[in-house]
Amino acid sequence: MVNLTIDGKQVAVEKDATIYDAAKACGIKIPILCHDKKLHPFGGCRMCLVEVEQMKGRLIPACTTPVTEGMIVQTTTDEIVKARKLVLELLLLKHPIDCPVCDAAGDCDLQNLTYEYKVNMNRFVDEKFNHEIDYENPLIERDMNRCIHCGKCARICDEIVSYGAYTFINRGIEAKMGTEFDGPLNCEFCGSCVSVCPVGALNSRPFKFKARWWALQKTKSVCSYCGTGCQLTLGSKDGKVLTTIYDENQGFHNGQLCTRGRFGYQFVNSEKRLTAPLVRKNGKLQEATWEEALAEVTSRLSAGKSDPASVAALATARLTNEELFLFEKLFRGTVGTDNIDHSAGYAHEALTKGALASFGVAASPAEIADIQKSSQLLVVKSDAYETHPVIGFEINLGVKRKGVALRIVSDKKGKLTRLPGAKTTVHAPGSEVALFNALCKSVIDQGLAAEGVAGLDALKAAVADASAEKAGVTAEEIAAIAKEFASAEKGLIILPIGLGYPGHNAALANAAANLAILTGQVGKEGAGLLIMGEKNNSQGAVDMGIYPKATGLNAQGIIDGCTSGNIKTLFVAGENPVVSYPNRKKVEKALENVEFMVVSDLFLTETAALADVVLPACSFAEKSGTFTSLGRRVQNVRKAIPAIGLAKSDFEILNALSQSLGGARYNNQGEVFTEIAATVPAYKGLTQAGLKDEGAVYPVAVAAKLVPAAAKSAAPAAGKLALVTGSALYHCGTMSRFGEGPMYVCPDAYAELNVADAAALKIVEGDQVTVTSGTGAVLVAAKVGKRVPQGVVFSPYHFGEGSVNTITDGSEVTYVTVAKK
Amino acid sequence: MIMPLIKGLQITISHMFKKPVTLQYPTERPDVKPGFRGLHALNVSHDKAKCVACYLCPTVCPAKCITVEAGEDQNHDKYAAKYEIDMLRCIFCGYCVEACPVDAIRMTEQFELANYSRADFTYTKDRLLEKK
Ligand code: SF4
Ligand code: SF4
Ligand code: SF4
Ligand code: SF4
Ligand code: SF4
Ligand code: FES
Numbered sequence: 001m002v003n004l005t006i007d008g009k010q011v012a013v014e015k016d017a018t019i020y021d022a023a024k025a026c027g028i029k030i031p032i033l034c035h036d037k038k039l040h041p042f043g044g045c046r047m048c049l050v051e052v053e054q055m056k057g058r059l060i061p062a063c064t065t066p067v068t069e070g071m072i073v074q075t076t077t078d079e080i081v082k083a084r085k086l087v088l089e090l091l092l093l094k095h096p097i098d099c100p101v102c103d104a105a106g107d108c109d110l111q112n113l114t115y116e117y118k119v120n121m122n123r124f125v126d127e128k129f130n131h132e133i134d135y136e137n138p139l140i141e142r143d144m145n146r147c148i149h150c151g152k153c154a155r156i157c158d159e160i161v162s163y164g165a166y167t168f169i170n171r172g173i174e175a176k177m178g179t180e181f182d183g184p185l186n187c188e189f190c191g192s193c194v195s196v197c198p199v200g201a202l203n204s205r206p207f208k209f210k211a212r213w214w215a216l217q218k219t220k221s222v223c224s225y226c227g228t229g230c231q232l233t234l235g236s237k238d239g240k241v242l243t244t245i246y247d248e249n250q251g252f253h254n255g256q257l258c259t260r261g262r263f264g265y266q267f268v269n270s271e272k273r274l275t276a277p278l279v280r281k282n283g284k285l286q287e288a289t290w291e292e293a294l295a296e297v298t299s300r301l302s303a304g305k306s307d308p309a310s311v312a313a314l315a316t317a318r319l320t321n322e323e324l325f326l327f328e329k330l331f332r333g334t335v336g337t338d339n340i341d342h343s344a345g346y347a348h349e350a351l352t353k354g355a356l357a358s359f360g361v362a363a364s365p366a367e368i369a370d371i372q373k374s375s376q377l378l379v380v381k382s383d384a385y386e387t388h389p390v391i392g393f394e395i396n397l398g399v400k401r402k403g404v405a406l407r408i409v410s411d412k413k414g415k416l417t418r419l420p421g422a423k424t425t426v427h428a429p430g431s432e433v434a435l436f437n438a439l440c441k442s443v444i445d446q447g448l449a450a451e452g453v454a455g456l457d458a459l460k461a462a463v464a465d466a467s468a469e470k471a472g473v474t475a476e477e478i479a480a481i482a483k484e485f486a487s488a489e490k491g492l493i494i495l496p497i498g499l500g501y502p503g504h505n506a507a508l509a510n511a512a513a514n515l516a517i518l519t520g521q522v523g524k525e526g527a528g529l530l531i532m533g534e535k536n537n538s539q540g541a542v543d544m545g546i547y548p549k550a551t552g553l554n555a556q557g558i559i560d561g562c563t564s565g566n567i568k569t570l571f572v573a574g575e576n577p578v579v580s581y582p583n584r585k586k587v588e589k590a591l592e593n594v595e596f597m598v599v600s601d602l603f604l605t606e607t608a609a610l611a612d613v614v615l616p617a618c619s620f621a622e623k624s625g626t627f628t629s630l631g632r633r634v635q636n637v638r639k640a641i642p643a644i645g646l647a648k649s650d651f652e653i654l655n656a657l658s659q660s661l662g663g664a665r666y667n668n669q670g671e672v673f674t675e676i677a678a679t680v681p682a683y684k685g686l687t688q689a690g691l692k693d694e695g696a697v698y699p700v701a702v703a704a705k706l707v708p709a710a711a712k713s714a715a716p717a718a719g720k721l722a723l724v725t726g727s728a729l730y731h732c733g734t735m736s737r738f739g740e741g742p743m744y745v746c747p748d749a750y751a752e753l754n755v756a757d758a759a760a761l762k763i764v765e766g767d768q769v770t771v772t773s774g775t776g777a778v779l780v781a782a783k784v785g786k787r788v789p790q791g792v793v794f795s796p797y798h799f800g801e802g803s804v805n806t807i808t809d810g811s812e813v814t815y816v817t818v819a820k821k
Numbered sequence: 822m823i824m825p826l827i828k829g830l831q832i833t834i835s836h837m838f839k840k841p842v843t844l845q846y847p848t849e850r851p852d853v854k855p856g857f858r859g860l861h862a863l864n865v866s867h868d869k870a871k872c873v874a875c876y877l878c879p880t881v882c883p884a885k886c887i888t889v890e891a892g893e894d895q896n897h898d899k900y901a902a903k904y905e906i907d908m909l910r911c912i913f914c915g916y917c918v919e920a921c922p923v924d925a926i927r928m929t930e931q932f933e934l935a936n937y938s939r940a941d942f943t944y945t946k947d948r949l950l951e952k953k
Contacts, residue, residue: 099875100875100922101873135897209899215879
């Protein structure tokens with residue numbers, strides 16, 4: 001610790017602190033423009049000048065000067081104020097000062113400081129800048145006339161996002177923040193640059209001119225897209241969510257969001273939202289009252305009580321814990337069926353079966369904070385960036401700031417594989433389990449297994465015939481990965497799971513867990529296995545028991561049951577199996593066949609269109625509750641706006657049904673959480689109030705065990721391409737299709753091909769191509785690049801049109817032919 | 822007892838010979854003094870309302886009777902797609918005029934605001950635009 005005096009106050013801080021940090025620690029505010037706590041010190045604006053007794057004669061920038069023992073600092077003297085005024089005058093010299101039409105006004109650092117320092121006039125005169133304003137971009141409007149050259153946008157895009165879209169171009173007074181060849185911005189659209197820009201040079205276009213910062217009602221909540229569980233602040237006015245507001249003190253990610261969180265909120269107030277219940281009459285869905293719709297559902301469910309096996313229920317992992325708990329209680333308890341599931345069954349199996357077998361708990365032993373504490377990351381699929389972009393930022397930071405070594409085993413390349421020092425092993429598609437088995441074998445063969453691991457012999461026998469060739473990798477590479485992971489001080493495996501990744505199943509979770517256990521990496525900080533659930537509350541859905549526990553059918557079984565007629569009544573809360581489950585034709589047929597189907601959803605989705613009763617549900621912005629993110633963090637979701645139209649939250653819907661079916665009735669969702677805390681062991685002792693803003697990570701008692709995992713041998717079909725599905729960076733599930741932001745940058749389904757394959761098939765970027773498998777054919781646009789290896793095609797699954805699940809059947813890889821239309 | 826009565830009558834009678842202070846409205850019109858705060862008008866320049874929809878007047882308005890919704894025109898400039906004052910709530914304080922950074926709104930000498938229905942008191946942008 002270093003002791004120093006600031007404005008007469010004694011303060012002790014860490015030795016790597018700057019004067020700015022020290023002042024902040026003792027509550028003294030030094031004005032800043034170019035400094036950001038997340039970024040490396042820059043020292044570009046000179047707004048933070050202070051006086052240091054020991055360095056008299058000149059003013060010192062507080063944000064870049066490290067503290068030294070016995071320093072005596074003055075933060076406001078006449079001389080300092082004069083200097084800061086000069087800085088502002090110079091900044092305002094070429095600044096347009098068009099605050100009335102600038103969206104930053106009210107939340108602009110330059111405006112606030114100009115006001116605070118009473119800079120009413122300028123001693124200098126000069127012409128204003130006349131840079132062209134970029135109005136073309138649908139998400140980010142760039143007006144470089146307002147730029148104050150703080151460099152924050154370029155630094156965040158480089159240091160944290162690792163994209164590197166901006167750089168200063170030209171020199172001196174001509175200098176300007178520019179893009180590649182000064183062209184249009186074409187990046188990830190995470191909006192990080194917009195959020196840190198201290199002025200109105202970078203603006204969110206979807207929010208342009210919509211409201212003033214001060215007129216927005218700010219509600220702290222949690223992003224409702226992926227399992228990362230980023231905290232965000234919703235800015236709403238007159239019952240509409242208008243934007244997301246950046247708050248650098250929110251969450252582990254310091255307010256950073258990805259494009260879905262930042263720009264994908266428009267689904268909340270979408271024109272397409274359902275506003276009244278619909279009941280099928282004479283074959284057509286027609287508007288009805290809640291009483292009528294609920295009475296119909298109640299009568300069907302109470303009839304089902306006498307034959308519970310004929311009732312099934314699917315829920316989306318987007319609901320709150322409270323809703324899922326009630327869902328489970330209603331169907332497993334009151335109705336008495338075990339046919340309950342979410343996400344196609346396989347998409348969460350890695351937790352409910354895999355982690356449960358390997359660790360004794362249906363959760364990952366590691367948490368998000370472990371990423372930066374690790375020394376060696378082993379990421380399964382470069383897609384971890386696309387599925388969980390803000391986890392991607394954590395990986396970026398770990399690699400670039402903390403020196404974490406990064407190894408990616410993947411069937412394609414991607415953003416993560418381009419990080420400095422990242423080592424990538426591209427394996428044959430669908431061979432993940434074989435790869436991990438080969439790694440385990442190599443660890444054992446090299447004598448690197450941790451001592452005293454129980455069940456070693458059984459595993460040894462099980463992986464005896466594992467080999468590198470089966471994964472399409474060289475033996476040397478396997479040996480190298482095994483060695484680097486086993487000898488790492490803290491090795492962490494990152495495994496994303498979800499609907500697009502049928503291969504990321506229980507077997508893969510076991511295989512990956514085996515490697516972690518075998519190398520003694522479980523039970524340490526910064527090490528182990530982090531399984532990343534796809535949706536905002538995937539972990540919560542598992543915790544609340546939304547999967548068959550005894551003899552019940554899983555999602556795939558339920559679909560088959562609908563086809564065969566064994567399932568007569570199906571309740572679907574927010575799921576969209578038609579688009580998101582494999583084999584669309586089969587799913588459609590099943591859902592058309594089932595006698596009675598109820599869907600509660602925000603939109604008339606492809607699934608809801610087949611239902612007999614459709615109940616309009618509320619989005620996350622219209623309700624309170626909790627979500628549990630992938631690091632087992634339980635966080636508060638807060639209501640920002642009143643319900644749209646006649647929509648009711650799933651809590652209200654399930655509560656009403658529960659009551660009329662003779663089950664429990666709750667006065668509010670908070671009561672359900674109290675019951676969760678009392679009955680779900682992991683949530684013991686938690687209260688919604690106690691979660692506060694930061695949430696709480698519930699602890700897990702891990703009992704690690706080696707569980708042999710059988711690798712399926714995928715027989716490559718001659719002359720065919722291996723189709724792998726997954727997530728696109730701009731989308732998550734099927735809900736992001738209703739957010740304008742994601743749809744501006746990624747509106748349509750596509751199939752990504754290697755250049756060599758494309759050339760052989762005479763396909764060029766943008767061509768419409770027919771992708772045909774044994775299950776069916778689909779027409780999508782072609783994307784050509786070097787990201788996917790030769791012989792592999794990648795296609796995201798989110799879209800209703802050109803839905804790739806038309807041609808999949810739930811296996812890891814689908815063999816297809818691709819032809820130009 | 823009688824003295825105060827006479828005194829009172831004296832005043833009354835003296836007024837009978839003075840000029841009346843009342844105005845024979847509506848046949849006689851008042852002389853509206855400068856600075857009078859009557860009905861608002863939106864100033865026009867180059868055939869366009871000067872208002873740039875900065876949202877300062879709805880922010881400052883103590884009666885919260887101004888509704889502004891900004892829009893983006895073909896030149897990507899900000900303009901008031903909607904500008905409305907609920908005259909039933911306006912307290913004629915003039916803060917909006919004071920707040921406006923671009924001199925887009927003023928208060929006229931128009932004080933005859935009586936009307937037949939509530940809806941007539943909603944002054945839309947069209948009604949507020951200054952008539953030349
Ligand atoms: S950037 Fe700030 S100072 Fe500049 S016009 Fe916008 S609000 Fe005003
Ligand atoms: S939106 Fe994200 S990726 Fe694009 S320039 Fe800004 S920080 Fe970089
Ligand atoms: S665009 Fe904004 S963040 Fe980037 S340098 Fe200019 S002022 Fe700073
Ligand atoms: S989609 Fe996921 S990574 Fe992106 S902001 Fe939301 S929670 Fe964070
Ligand atoms: S203050 Fe002036 S420019 Fe701003 S909204 Fe009101 S009238 Fe328009
Ligand atoms: S904040 Fe210190 S130089 Fe900019």
